[in-house]
Amino acid sequence: MTRAWLLIAVLAVWAAPLQAQDGVPPAPYANVQLADPAQEAKAHALMLTLRCLKCQSQSIADSDAPMAGDMRSLVRERIAAGEDPEAIRAWLVERYGDYVSYAPRVTPLTWPLYVIPLVLLAAVGLVLRRRLRKGDSA
Amino acid sequence: MSEPHKPSRWTLWLPLMLFLGFAGLAMSGLFRPAEREVESAMIGKPMPQFTLRAAVPERPGLSTADLADGKPRLLNVFASWCLPCAVEAPQLAALEAEGIEIVGVAIRDRPEDVAAFLARHGNPFSRIGADDRSEVQLGIGSSGVPETFVIDGQGKIRYQHIGEIRPEHLALLRDKLKEAGS
Amino acid sequence: MIAELGLAALWLAAALAALQLIAGALALTQRGAALAGIVRPVAVAQGVLALVSFLALVVLFWQTDLSVELVAKNSHSAKPLLYKLTGTWGNHEGSMLLWAMVMGLSGSLVALIERRLPEPTMLATLAGQAFVSLGFYAFLLASSNPFTRLNPAAIEGAGLNPLLQDPGLAFHPPTLYIGYVGLSVAFSFAIGALVTREVGPAFARAMRPWVLGSWIFLTIGIVAGSYWAYYELGWGGWWFWDPVENASLMPWLAATALLHSVSVLAARNALRAWTVMLGVVAFSMSMVGTFLVRSGILTSVHAFAVDPQRGSFILGLLVLYIGGALLLFGLRASSVSEGERFAATSREGALVFNNVMLSAILGIVLVGTLYPLLAEALGAKVSVGPPYFNPVSAIFAVPMLLVLAVGPLLRWRRDSLSRIRLQLVLPVLLFVGALVWGASDAMGILPALGLALAAMLAVASFLPLKGRKLRQVKLPLWGMVVAHFGVAVALLGMASDAAFTKERLVALREGEVTEVGPWTVKLQRIEPVAGPNWTALRADLAASYAGGKVSELHPAARSFWSPPTETSEAALKTRWNGQLYAVLGEESQGGRWQLRLWWKPFVPMIWYGGLLIALGGLLALWGRVASDLRRFVARDKIAWRRSRQGR
Known part of the structure; x- marks a missing residue:
């Protein structure tokens, strides 16, 4: 019995905001x-x-x-x-x-998003080459 | 210890340059009024093809053909469950009183709820289509309720107003309608 | 009374920070040398006062003192005690006070413990720490006072966002903050070193425990946050590349790079300027992240209030500290030589590779996170999400993980791949085998690569132990092995989640059955339940794996009444080989209830892996601190003997 009452109470609390959303099934x-x-x-x-x-x-x-x-x-x-x-x-x-x-x-506005990784890749290559090759002679 | 290798000068200043760029961007972001709405990209384009059943018995439904009869009009996207839609009701009533035609698209709404909403807040609409699955809403790039579109006589979308129409927006909407009519 | 005590302690702490800054700076000059003695005690006192102030706020939340505005706005007398306490930092002011407190305490600890560095570098470091602290005290006192009184007192509190009423919140933000702010010590060390131009192994050894400690907390914070989002948001996702997540990832990437370059500096006296740079960048990323989150200029699921006044204040602090540090770097770094050289194929070479790749990933995350802001400044709205971040960061992550398998096997200075080629046979075979298998399964490139890398690393991470007596292996080496193995475990979880997850959306009546992957799930009933400050509808699910033992799951939809909000509580059933994830949705027609079910093979490995990474850090930290302590004790003994002999 208490369970039924609790269910009704919950549904009452529940239904109100949902009703405010919309009344049509998805x-x-x-x-x-x-x-x-x-x-x-x-x-x-x-x-x-x-x-x-x-x-x-x-x-x-x-x-x-x-x-x-x-x-x-x-x-x-x-x-x-x-x-x-x-x-x-x-x-x-x-x-x-x-x-x-x-x-x-890729649009006139977003091309840097794809160019920056390429620039980074080039920069990474350059840094590694400079750092690592210099060391070789030591 | 081996020969010290010194990093070149300009690379040492690069981090500072990048940071100052970020700070400028952040500054502009802070002082730009927060733009949270998503504008439709359909301005200047014709309305999509659709046919909506009538949302309430006393007004006919809405289809693309109804919008290309040579007359400009307003298309109001609304719902009975949306609070700002009630707020803009007086403004819509005022526009209708001036002889401006307004058609409605009711989003995800039951007929009885729409009827109750119209009974309470007035009915400025000549036609109301029931958009149960946001088909028209998605088709015209609208992302919420309420929104109001200016449609010209050829059925082209000319202007989008996002959010409720307040009294101060009326003049602008009239101008946009006039432009659409010429 | 307690609020006033907290506020007074905060003011005093700010005053002491000012004193610490001035005394520290003057002590570096010849005429102010006499002030050197007070800097350390002042730093300790400042940290203690910040702690007192924070504890005062905790007490106010504990007592739900509704005459304090912050408590009234963010708490409620009916809240469970745990969430009353965690509510202390579940709001803007409280979290900033936590930030300032951690920063003050870190400064105290440095002042108390650190004795290796030359005194001038120490003074400059403590002055730097005080300078940064001072800005955050000013921010708290000027625009975010947590102790403001409310007159008259509120009758009842407004409550706390129910999403935040979760054990996850108890641990996630404070852990993350300790990590963020712990990096301020590395930042101050870098400033100190730039001021005095003393960059060398001693500097690296002094900085390392702080970097390690912060990094451990950051790792745990990110792991906890990811798991929290996973079960609390109810969609089974564990990483969304949301700006707030990226804000926590960026300092972690920088700290991970720093951790590795510090090792090179400590062991080989190389990468000097680079390490100093990373020290500056790591904490800068903490501050940038906090700014992005707190100012609300980026759209995120974690809605924080947008407040231009507070936003500009933090931005001002950012320009002052980061701009200042980078200016100092530009001026001074050219006089810091890069140090010892090494061959490309060497431990240093692999670590440089790792550093450069981590920095590149950091760059990608930063660009992707900020780009919508840039586009908006140019008048357009764009979204940057997983389809960008995943492949673009993989360009750099995949080579890095490949080198990770080899790097720890290489010797310092100079080595050759042919020396270790036999050891590499098994990892390479595993990599190729897993890749071929993944390709035949048509699971997509990234998941296949992830599985292959995981298989390779799982073996390769243990290779450094080969040929050693396990009982004699030092803790830092164990730490590295465990952390790298953790990377493999986490990768397995991520790739497996992407490749093998099964989803089932159904609407069931009570008594009906559905299947998801190997699981059979029966909806037994829907019943109402009540909690301390919520009511809920709860589903009783009986799930059995491949026809085996039945276990119960209880996904629920909760409604909180203060503030009135609904949340959906996912239910999880974890097995050794994955997790069943269940969410209760709305009621649909005909007495059916919407259920969302996922079977996610090996997904918990993501977080177990993350915890292993943190555990590895902990082992390394333990090892370093223990050996440091032994050295101190030995040195003190010698000093003590000498002083006795002298007498």
């Missing part, structure tokens, strides 16, 4: 995996690299926000329809800009 594939494991793996890999727009810094694979659920469903449905993951990413970037993707593209 999109069909928000929390449901695709039947084909290969497709699901593709979808999951893509979801890990898409940013949840409502959250501070989480991928849509790692978020409870309803909008992240809708985005997961969108990704899974499109993968199931045979669309290429990168095409889905491009579709989202076309709508939200580069912010939505954790995998930065």
